[in-house]
Amino acid sequence: MTVDGSTVGAITSPGLLVLVGVTHTDTPAQAAKLAAKLWNLRILDGEKSCSDTAAPLLVISQFTLYADTNKGRRPTWQAAAPGPIAEPLVEAVVSALRTLGAHVETGKFGADMKVTLTNDGPITLVIDV
Secondary structure: OEEOOEEOOOOOOOOEEEEEOOEOOOOHHHHHHHHHHHHHOOOEOOOEOHHHHOOOEEEEEOHHHHOEOOOOOOOEOOOEOOHHHHHHHHHHHHHHHHHHOOOEEEOOOOOOEEOOOOOOOOOOOOOOO
16 A cells, blocks of 8 residues: 555555444444454455464555445545544554554555555455444
């Protein structure tokens, strides 16, 4: 992942790309629960988890996950928490993963990030805790 042409986060071995969206009612307890779920979810090759294989995680804040497209032609992001609320909760997910023993790379909160993904599967999950 790059910001302004410079790499800010990357994983070079199989692992998980995690897009984290935060809404107004999310809590630090939910961040810890999400981290545990991500670390132990058996979705890698051979039904293994990141904890089984020491697979890395690339965690990126992604407010657009809370887009509302029900009206008109422009999405709104009113359900997304503002930066001062969201940033500490995304960091709480990262911190909890690292406490569990995960190798975590991150993006840059609020930046225009260019993300490159090679999806082996493909598999995409929405995890709501």
